[in-house]
Amino acid sequence: MADLTTYRDAVSDGLARELRRDPSVVLLGEDIGAAGGVFKTTVGLFEEFGADRVWDTPISEQAIMGAAMGAAMTGMRPVAEIMFSDFLACCWDYLANEIPKARYMTGGQVSVPMVVRTANGGGLGFGAQHSQSVENWAFTVPGLKIVAPSTPADVVGLMASAIRSDDPVVFFEHKGLFASKGEAAPPEHVVPLGEARVARPGDDVTVVALAATVPLALAAAEQLVEDGISVEVIDLRCLVPLDMATVLGSLERTSRLVVVEENPYQGGWGATVASIVADEGFELLDAPVRRVAGENVPLPFADALEERVIPTTGKLVEAVRRLASY
Amino acid sequence: MTQEAGSATRVATATLLDWLEQMAVIRGTEKAAHDLFMRGLVKGTTHLAAGHEAIAVGASAALRPDDYVFATYRGHHHAIARGASPEGCLAELMQRSTGVCRAKGGSMHLTRADHGMLGSYAIVGAHLPMANGAAWSARLRGTSQVAVAFFGDGATNIGAFHEALNLAAVWKLAVVFVCENNRYMEYTPIASVTSVPNPAADRAAANGMPGVLVDGNDVVAVHEAMATAVDRARAGDGPTVLEALTYRHFGHSRTDPATYRPAAEVEEWLARDPLILARRRLAEWGVPQADVDAVEARAADTVAAASRAAQDAPPADPEDAFTDVWADGGWAWRT
Known part of the structure; x- marks a missing residue:
């Protein structure tokens, strides 16, 4: 029997693997640093990689998304966390108008290799503004890749592909799965985007x-x-x-x-x-x-x-x- | 508190002549865009920057070639000041395949990324946080590049403006926020919907950074104020808000005759046209009129040649609609 791990720990594992592999990977979001994330999905990253790689932000979703976009356009591979997927509405301009269109409307002059991670979905009794499944919001916008893993190994493997992608990726982590367990991802585990x-x-x-x-x-x-x-x-x-x-x-x-x-x-x-x-x-x-x-x-x-x-x-x-x- | 910048520095005569030529090229390109629109050769809309030239030229002159610029839908002047050719810009407006964005962007999205001009964005205020990101990236990569966001007065009441200023100050980013205050958002005076007299500069203090007012029609003053802000940013001392007072010579967009502006106000500002101010200064410095005429004639030739070449360029290829959605150049959304 392979080692079991939780979906929650797989998120931090997947991020850590890419942070170790590629110095251009950098994280930003609310409470993701010393606090380890409100869902404890970034535990240990601030300690391992330091304040230059893991950046706490104010509660400013537009500033988070814009900073990630500007950094992605200029040589970094930022991973932005939007705490609850419901909050994507606060920065929807970036997912609807800016990030998916920058390459296209400039005739291919710029790339936006960034990932937006967000906790999605219901089943935990958080009410109308913290429980929605909004993957269909992103699905209405040409120019975004959309990932929503179901197992810990896929969290790691798809995270690797998302961060290494030269296109913007919205990465939906399901709140109801954080405590679930599955086989841990083997070393160098990569799951290509778009393979069911x-x-x-x-x-x-x-x-x-x-x-x-x-x-x-x-x-x-x-x-x-x-x-x-x-x-x-x-x-x-x-x-x-x-x-x-x-x-x-x-x-x-x-x-x-x-x-x-x-x-x-x-x-x-x-x-x-x-x-x-x-x-x-x-x-x-x-x-x-x-x-x-x-x-x-x-x-x-x-x-x-x-x-x-x-x-x-x-x-x-x-x-x-x-x-x-x- | 908000400070006022002057224009004490004497730049070289050749420099001011060069700036005048750049401003004349931008003015000529904007007039050409207007004329081509009236002839039915430019479609959609245009937001002309005639009147704002000194801001683009003076500010760009204070930047390094590898610095980053983000502009708005009123951004022709910034694209040209950062090296986009008038021909490429007019071709873009005329939907030609030789347009700077291969006719996929249009007037509102002129971009010259290889010169650090990372785009023109048409959702008000959205690009201020992006400029933070470029400056953050420069810090992480250790390049000492500076990022600049140019925006209109109307952007100063949108959330992204306030979020961007705060984060830039907290992270001490090498950003300069340049507000082109032309007194009107679209049709409504900015003063009638804003809680403070100087909509950008007065908000700087609340975010712990200098807020500087400058005459946006005086290219020398703009350059000097910008150089101070850029030096501060590059030295690691953080962001600045620079509010440049100016006036647009046309309405908000193609369909706006700007009848809401009092005639006396228009007259007063047209007398302070940035090109007139530059010519006056050159005269005060004793520069022969013939030298001034020569650079303006060269600018006119540049624009005329650009307009002809753009009109002669082939139209956009419809198949190009299916390129550049993804980094692999394609648009496939299924496997």
Whole structure:
């Protein structure tokens, strides 16, 4: 049995590996230095790399993003932390208008090799302004690469690719996964951007998942064994580049697709997956495409209410059962 | 507290003649842009900087070639002052493949990155934090480069301005924040929506840095004030806010006739045209009129040749819409 580690520790491990490897990597964000990050995802980095590599900032999301962008344009590889992904709205100009467009609108004169790390998602009872899954916000903007790992090893491997990418990457760390455990990443572990992973092979129904909906889908697949339904779980890992080849390849065998996504049904990334399948894989399907997504309401506080509106194993099991019997 | 900068320094005659020529090239390019627009050859919009030339030329003259400049959608003057050719700028405005941004940026995004002019940004205030980043990067790389953000008076009431000033001071960054205060945001006077008389310079003290007012139409004064701020930044003593008072000769953008400005005010400022002030100073220094005429004629020739070449350039290639989204040159979003 390989060593187990937490998703939380994998974040600091992934950052530390790149900080050691490349002197142009530098971190900035609120409380990431001596405090080790509010989610304890940068613990030990300030001590190992010092104040010249790990920079505490004021609560100024625009200043953080702008500083990262300006540094990225001039030879550094900054990794900016935006504490909660909800706060991306405070600096949305940089993700919507500045960072993804600088290369294009200058005719290729500048590069912006930076990473924005942010804690995404619900399930912890933080209420409407600290619980959203907003990966679909970034997905509306051409020019951003989008990563959302589901396992500790992928956190490390995808972090390496994100930081080494010459393009801007938004790196969504799921709050609900920080305490989860998995195999530790081996030395020099690199996972390329845009390669989905078959997290569990199966024959009857394809479930496409991302980040926290991956373990949810794996739990559902386990339950569905009792029903005699064999579920293939695909962990997309990235929304951009989007690996639809793996999804379409799976549908050639299963002919049935459920997408499980935590962002809201309205405007959620599953709609794009479904749209591509409708365009390019219509004849592979024996049943409608189903989406198990966040409900179109703000995230409520109470556990019972929150559970009602975000994807759960039970909701996915139900959706797969109905689809399998279609 | 806010200080006022003078123009005590006597620069060399040849230097001022050179600055006059640069200002005349910028003025001529802006007039050409306007005329080409009226002939239907420039599309979209333009935000002309005629009247602001002394700020771009005086400030750039205080910079090293490897320093960084970030400008706004009213940025033609900064692009040219940092080495973008008038031909490349006019070609960009006319959607030609030879444009400085290969016709993918347009008037509001002129850039010459290989000269440290890292772009013109059209979301008000967004580039001030970027200038911090460039200065931070220079510190980390140990290069002693300085970063400059040029912005309008309207940017001084947006959050990014205040966030940028604070962080620049806290991190003691080598940044100079240069406000081109032309008295009007777009159509509304900045004074009517701002809590202090000098919208940029008066905010400096609250962020622990010098705030300096300078006559933005006097290229010698701008250069001197900028040189002081740049020296301070390069020495590691931190950022400065420089507020340069000026006036635009055109409206906010192509569609604005600027009828909201009192005639007497316009007249007063046109009499203080930066080119007139430079010519007057040269005359005071006893420089022969023929020398002044010669540089202005050369500037006119430069602009005329640039305009002709830009008009003759091939149009943008539609396939170029699918280049340079990513660093590999392409646009693929799927694997």
